[in-house]
Amino acid sequence: APTLTLPPLGRLVTHSTETVRRALQNLKRLYFPAPSSSTVLSSSPLAIPKRRIQHPIHDTSVPDSGYASAEEDDDDKDDAVTTELLTSESEIDTELDILRADPLERSFSIKWVTGFVTRSSDWISACASEEQSEERSEILDEATALLSSFIGKEDEEDVAITRKFSFPLTLNDHADGNSGQQIRVELNDAPLSKDDHTSVGLQSWGSCILLADRFCLQPFFFSLAASTGNKPLRILELGAGTGMLSIVTAKLLQPSCAVDIVATDYHPDVLENLSKNIETNFPISSFPLAPVKVEALDWEKPNYKAPFDRPFNVILAADVIYHPNHAQWIKRCVEELLTPPDSTSGTEGGVFWLFIPVRTTGRHEGMDATVEDLFPDVSSIVGKCFSEPRLAVTYREEVGRQGGVGRADEGAYKLFKIRW
Secondary structure (H helix, E strand, O other): OHHHHOOOHHHHHHOOHHHHHHHHHHHHHHHOOOOOOOOOOOOOOEEEEEEOOOOOOOOOOOOOOOOOHHHHOOOOHHHHEEEEEEOOHHHHHHHHHHHHHOHHHHHHHHHHHHHHHHHHHHHHHOOOOHHHHHHHHHHHHHHHHHHHHHHOOOOHHHHOEEEEEEEEEEOOOOOOOEEEEEEEEEEEEOOOOOOOHHHHHHOOOHHHHHHHHHHHHOOOOOOOOOOOOOOOEEEEEEOOOOOHHHHHHHHHHOOOOOEEEEEEEOOHHHHHHHHHHHHHHOOOOOOOOOOEEEEEOOOOOOOOOOOOOOOEOEEEEEOOOOOOOHHHHHHHHHHHHEOOOEOOOOEOOOEEEEEEEEEOOOOOOOOHHHHHHHOOEHHHOOOOOOOOOOOEEEEEEEEEOOOOOOOOOEEEEEEEEEEO
């Protein structure tokens, strides 16, 4: 029974890799057994709980979100249940059906998996080796998949995850000048659609988290400083997803800098969730005019009507290359939307920051190479004559994995600074 066997999340970092893997495997076999074989959770007799009701059905206590309560009940759950060992195979099958239908056990299981996913970064960071870290990252993927399986039978509101982030802020142009302040962001990660792969923006991926952290550590390096001109600084995010980069940028620049930020995506569900995240971080009671506007933008067939009828000083994008054509489509958009250089005033034009994962396995393997192919290094075109300015990579950096951030197939990351 999940209430008896799931390891306490309050002591998650002390649990071994095998302990957590076995717990997830048992949950999968219990609630999603293979149809071609009988359900067997372990070779030992199965413990089935007999519950004693200790509280009225209509509990008047304050309800929680379901993300932390799984571990809070661990210490006293022995007082709430007794067990009966069943050794007969037929009895086990019967009791498994009863256990599977128990709403309290199911609810506890969902809360536990959700809590594990939200707390997994500390568990992964506690690894003694890179190999073990990769192994635990794979287990996190299994937990996420299991949670998605539960999602298919639960209301979306019950399984969406609220994620809270805090990024240390640096107020000078050196990364060593930590101000002691933090940029705080709250995001809703909605469940992905099983039938529509274009809804990936409903969740926050590792790339946007890592790049947002860099923004806060080095805002001057990323041109996220007050505009020196009379016009507001115009910033565009491509493939904004949950809105992490736009929200962090707005919090960095508001209220000291006049700025227009436009967060874009394509999928209607993603745009709806993006708007909710903007409202959460900039409530109308404090921000009558939201500092971030949400707009639809189709990279393949873009419509350059307002607010895309004027160029942007800064364009941001994280983990937006997951199709062979994406880099080409994005390049065309950037060529149209990035502020061009002005020979009269001597300005060098806008900057495009692109942060992508290097995926070494799976269907997205090698997608980073499509960026390298389309955006040449500036050293390869210096001295050559072109009729019009061309986009080129003026700075690149390889970023390694950091703690438990990112999926198991993300071996590293690449940061590109692209200018005219």
